[in-house]
Amino acid sequence: MSAGRRIPTYFSHSYRREDRDVNEYFWRTFDAHGFGFTVDPRSGPPSTCHLEMTMRRSACFVAVVPLRRGQPRYKCSPFTVYEHGLAVLARKPRLVFAERGVPAHLFPDAAERFVFDREELDTYDGFDEPIRRLALQSQGYSAAGDRLLGEAGLALPDTPAYQEVRPQLVRTLEKFGYAVREVTLDLSNPGTLPHQLERFDFVVVDVRSPELPPSLYPLLFGLFVPRLNLAHFEGADPPVDGLPDLVVGEPLRHATESQDPVLWWRDPAELIGELERHLERFALPRQQFRSLAEGIGYIRSIGRADGKIFLSTAGTDTELSSQVGRALKLQNFDFFHYLHNNTIPRGSNWQERLDQQLTVSQVFVPLVSAAYWRSEWCRRELVTARRLSDEKRLTIIPYFLDSSVGETFSEQGVDMTDFGEDERVAQIVRDLDAWFTSARS
Incomplete structure (x- = not known):
């Protein structure tokens, strides 16, 4: 080391x-x-x-x-x-x-x-x-x-439902950079299966299918190969007792209450949307404390009021928004950003979903620069944020990155024209911590 x-x-x-x-x-x-x-x-x-x-x-x-x-x-x-x-x-x-x-x-x-x-x-x-x-x-x-992005294995039954969705599953996994391989389920030489499974970053597996070998999931479990669990169902609702104990053990049942660690699906579009949400989370950098101060900042964040931040930035301010996003994640804030923490499924109506994200947010944080005023999307976000602010449903806290002239903000903001990038990130996080802490008290 x-x-x-x-x-x-x-x-x-x-x-x-x-x-x-x-x-x-x-x-x-x-x-x-x-x-x-x-x-x-x-x-x-x-x-x-x-x-x-x-x-x-x-x-x-x-x-x-x-x-x-x-x-x-x-x-x-x-x-x-x-x-x-x-x-x-x-x-x-x-x-x-x-x-x-x-x-x-x-x-x-x-x-x-x-x-x-x-x-x-x-x-x-x-x-x-x-x-x-x-x-x-x-x-x-x-x-x-220290690993390069590797392979995702598919252990799925050959049913009509999976025949229909399989090409979309493969395209989605490949879009996120994974090589996709079918898990060979020939058990005539059982010793080859563990060697095959251990090479995968994770395996996509239907946990309820009777067509898969009953020993497959216990083997994945025992080898500690990460599993992305799917479960196809017909009818109005997923069955209430359809998961093996290995998938949801007792501690996890108590910890997650009604949230199963399984992607239940019957509609291919819904499955692909949920799969993308998981893959986007996999793609995020590991949230590791790089210094004593960074770790203490995260730990002291625990116990704030719940709430969501909408971080609004122009494309040319990507580096600053990336650093702000990383600091917010490490300090346990719930936030949306179109690039660094985007939970909108691909293929959705973008404007409609942006409005939904704003509607469920408590704080709107625009990083205002000349590029911000040139961005049609930023101006649209600001219009919606002002309407919600007028309705007392949202607080706007603007940060001014340069001396560019645009629309007038009635809200008290922070002039960051002469701040270095680290100072900007620290100020934004301090302000948001203070806002959510006071909201809790």
Whole structure:
């Protein structure tokens, strides 16, 4: 490992504001030993395939498990229990720091498990040694995420529904850069199948099809090959009891409640739209803390009021909007940007979907420059934002990047003409943090 390189670490943590100080204590401790925590900021329903891919590309796993007295049975986050199970399946070196009162049987390996009391964190001096051991175990895997985009496998039945949608599935996967290969399901030589499966970045599989070998999904599960789970159904609604236990285990059922980690589909267009949403998430850079300050900024963001930001920028301001978008993701903001965080399915009516994104946003952030005024789309977004602002449904916070003259803003904004790029990003994030924090109180 080079001197400046951090150990990419899957960090399972609480998203509750009351646990922020606990998270910060452990991040400061791990930062001092050269770890870089990879996080999955909350942004819509979880993608279990994305979590599996992130785990696969991490060198190790660290969980900080605060006590939740009111949580039945688990007394902690069921999602952390689920993520720990992923780490076990992936055979990753791991450490678990559990608060007093968390059930020991959820994390049965005593050698990897340590207990803390949040009221006495500043008195602990025994955590450094296991963290140093984890660093030694993990350093050889620090390049686990240094991979080119690879292959996606298709393990789908030869039914009329899949015959119809298969060409669209292949085109969509190829559009995102994946080579697409059919999974060869000839079991006459069973030893060849694991070797074939392990080469895939992930496998697209129908989890309910009786036409697929019943041993296929357990094999994918045991090899820890990420699975993008599909389930075709007929009729008005998906069946309520149609998923194998391996697909939705008990911790995940408790963590996600009614959200199945499966793309249920009957209409090809809906399936392709959902597939693109997942693939766009796969394509995002890993959200790894690059510095102590960046990690602390993310951790302190936990517990803000819920709400969405609409980031409005012109195409020539791509570099700034990219840096702002990355900072917003790392600090757990929910936001829309047409380029850096676009959740609009391809093929949708663009203007209609933009208006929908604005309607569900609480804050509109235009980065105003000469290019902004030249952009027809930016001006359209501003018109809709002003209407929503007049209706008291949206707050506009403008940032002026240059001295160009356009329409007059009645809203108080920030003149950033003389700011450097880092200063601009930091100011925008500070302002939005203050707005959502005050909105919660």
